Amino acid sequence: MKRRRLLLPSVATALLFLGLNNLAFAADSPAKTLDEDQMAQADCVGCHINVNPGIVKQHMEGPHANTKKVEDEVRCHDCHGVDHKTMDDVEKASMPTPEICGECHKKQARQHRDGKHNLAWLAMKSQIAWHGQPGSITEQGYRGCSGCHKIGEKGLLAATQGNLGDVKRDGGKEAATYRYGNAQCDACHTRHSFKASEAMDPRACSNCHMGFDHPQWEMYTSAKHGIVWQIEGHVNEGGRAPTCQTCHLSEGDHEVRTAWGFLGLRIPTKENVLALIDVAPSLKEPLTKLAGLLPSGHYMDVDDDPQWTFDRALILQAAGILDASLQPTERFIEIVVQGQAARGPEEFNVERKKMKATCNKCHAQGFVNEHFKASDEIIKAADHEFAKAITAVQALYKDGILQKPEGWEYAPDLLQYYEAKTSIEQELYLIMLEYRQRTFQGAFHASNDYMHWYGWAPLKTAVNTILEEAKRMRAEHDSKKMAAK
Structure with missing residues (x-):
C-alpha cells in the first residue's frame, strides 16, 4: 500500500502511546528509530488520543496496527489521506471506500x-x-x-x-x-x-437481518443451529453448530448469495411459460412473446407445474414487474435483472449445489435433499395462497370497485408498501413483506415456529380477510348501482 506523509502536533504524546503498543524504538531518542511514515502516524495519534481516544485504542488493538512487520502496518493516513493537517480542516480527511x-x-x-x-x-x-x-x-x-x-x-x-x-x-x-x-x-x-x-460472529449479521421482513437472526437463534451455538459458548470457527457465515460466506466467499435469494423468487424459464399456453390458450400471444425473453433450463429439485408458474406471474404483476399483458416492465430490468432479486436456472443451480455441500458436511445427503424439497413446497404453497388474494384485488380494480390512485402506474402495487390506500391492499403488503417472507425463510432456517405461527398462519388469515373483504366491497358496490337505477 502506498504510504503518505502527514504532520500533526503532539508527537511526544503519540510516541508514548505507540510505545505502549510494542512499537520498537529507543527510549532516549525515539524519533531516530522511526521512519517518516511512522512519524506521520505518531502525528495523527498525537492529536486523536486527546480528541477521540476510543478510536485510537480500537485501532491500536486491531490487526491493522499489530502486523508481523512494522512496514506492513496500516496507518491512519493510509485510509484517511494526507490533506487533513489541523483542527480546522477536518473536512479534508478522506473517508475510506472498499x-x-x-x-x-x-x-x-x-x-x-x-x-x-x-x-x-x-x-x-x-x-x-x-x-x-x-x-x-x-x-x-x-x-x-x-x-x-x-x-x-x-x-x-x-x-x-x-x-x-x-x-x-x-x-x-x-x-x-x-x-x-x-x-x-x-x-x-x-x-x-x-x-x-x-x-465471523453471527451477531455481526443481527442488526440488519432481523425484524419485520427478514428475521433471520431470530430464526437462527430459536432453531437448533443457533441454540447449540449459544449453549457451546459462541464458537464461531470449528464449532459443532454452523453460523450465518458457515452457510452464507462458505470458505470466506464475500459474494453472499443463495439460490432463492432474498424474496424467494426465480425467473420463469422459457419452458415454464410455454407450458402455460395449454392451460390458458387465450394468453398464447403474450406468453409466447414473454417466453422469447426468458432463459431455458431446469431448476434443481424444483419442477414447476403450470399453476405455480401462473401464481408467480400474478405476484410479479402485482409488483409491477410484469405488466397487464405479462410483459417485462422497467422494474423487471432494474429489480430482477440488474438488482438480481431473482435467479435464472444456471445461477440457482450453482448456489443450491454449494449450499447442499455445506449442509452435507454434517447431515446425510438424503436428509439434506428432503429438507430443501420440503422448503420448496412451502414456497409453492405460500405463492398459491398469495395469488388468490392478488386475483381478488385485481378484479376489484378491473371492475371499477377500486380506483387507481393518482400518480400510480400500477394498481394494485405491492411496492407501494404502506402507502397503499385501502385496508385490503395493506393486507397484500403484509403478505408480501412479512408473512410470506417468514414462511419461506423460516422453512429453510429450520425455525418451525417462525415458519408456521409468524408466517403461514397469518398469511392464511390475511388471504381469508382479503377474500371476505372483496366479497363485501363487491356486494356494497352492486347495491349502490342497483339503488342508483
Whole structure:
C-alpha cells in the first residue's frame, strides 16, 4: 500500500502511546528509530488520543496496527489521506471506500463487488415506496432501510438499453454527496478494529437481518443451529453448530448469495411459460412473446407445474414487474435483472449445489435433499395462497370497485408498501413483506415456529380477510348501482 506523509502536533504524546503498543524504538531518542511514515502516524495519534481516544485504542488493538512487520502496518493516513493537517480542516480527511480496503484485500473486495450485498443500495432505491420517505430516514440519516442498505455501492445506475444485465456507475457522483457510509466493508468489520473474528460472529449479521421482513437472526437463534451455538459458548470457527457465515460466506466467499435469494423468487424459464399456453390458450400471444425473453433450463429439485408458474406471474404483476399483458416492465430490468432479486436456472443451480455441500458436511445427503424439497413446497404453497388474494384485488380494480390512485402506474402495487390506500391492499403488503417472507425463510432456517405461527398462519388469515373483504366491497358496490337505477 502506498504510504503518505502527514504532520500533526503532539508527537511526544503519540510516541508514548505507540510505545505502549510494542512499537520498537529507543527510549532516549525515539524519533531516530522511526521512519517518516511512522512519524506521520505518531502525528495523527498525537492529536486523536486527546480528541477521540476510543478510536485510537480500537485501532491500536486491531490487526491493522499489530502486523508481523512494522512496514506492513496500516496507518491512519493510509485510509484517511494526507490533506487533513489541523483542527480546522477536518473536512479534508478522506473517508475510506472498499477500493481503499481492496488495495490489500483484493480477493475479498472483488467478491464483495460481484456479490449481492454490493447491490443493496440499488435494490433499495428500486422500491418506489422508499422515495416517498423523509430525507432524515432515506438519505444521510441512515435510519430505516438505508441504515442497512448502505452496505451497497452508491451510484449504480440501471441500464435500459444495450445489455440489460449491465449496471452502470455514475463516476462517484452520488457517493460524493455522502461523507459517511461509503465504506461498505465496515458494515461487518466495524471500525476501527476491523477484526475478522468480529465479522465471523453471527451477531455481526443481527442488526440488519432481523425484524419485520427478514428475521433471520431470530430464526437462527430459536432453531437448533443457533441454540447449540449459544449453549457451546459462541464458537464461531470449528464449532459443532454452523453460523450465518458457515452457510452464507462458505470458505470466506464475500459474494453472499443463495439460490432463492432474498424474496424467494426465480425467473420463469422459457419452458415454464410455454407450458402455460395449454392451460390458458387465450394468453398464447403474450406468453409466447414473454417466453422469447426468458432463459431455458431446469431448476434443481424444483419442477414447476403450470399453476405455480401462473401464481408467480400474478405476484410479479402485482409488483409491477410484469405488466397487464405479462410483459417485462422497467422494474423487471432494474429489480430482477440488474438488482438480481431473482435467479435464472444456471445461477440457482450453482448456489443450491454449494449450499447442499455445506449442509452435507454434517447431515446425510438424503436428509439434506428432503429438507430443501420440503422448503420448496412451502414456497409453492405460500405463492398459491398469495395469488388468490392478488386475483381478488385485481378484479376489484378491473371492475371499477377500486380506483387507481393518482400518480400510480400500477394498481394494485405491492411496492407501494404502506402507502397503499385501502385496508385490503395493506393486507397484500403484509403478505408480501412479512408473512410470506417468514414462511419461506423460516422453512429453510429450520425455525418451525417462525415458519408456521409468524408466517403461514397469518398469511392464511390475511388471504381469508382479503377474500371476505372483496366479497363485501363487491356486494356494497352492486347495491349502490342497483339503488342508483
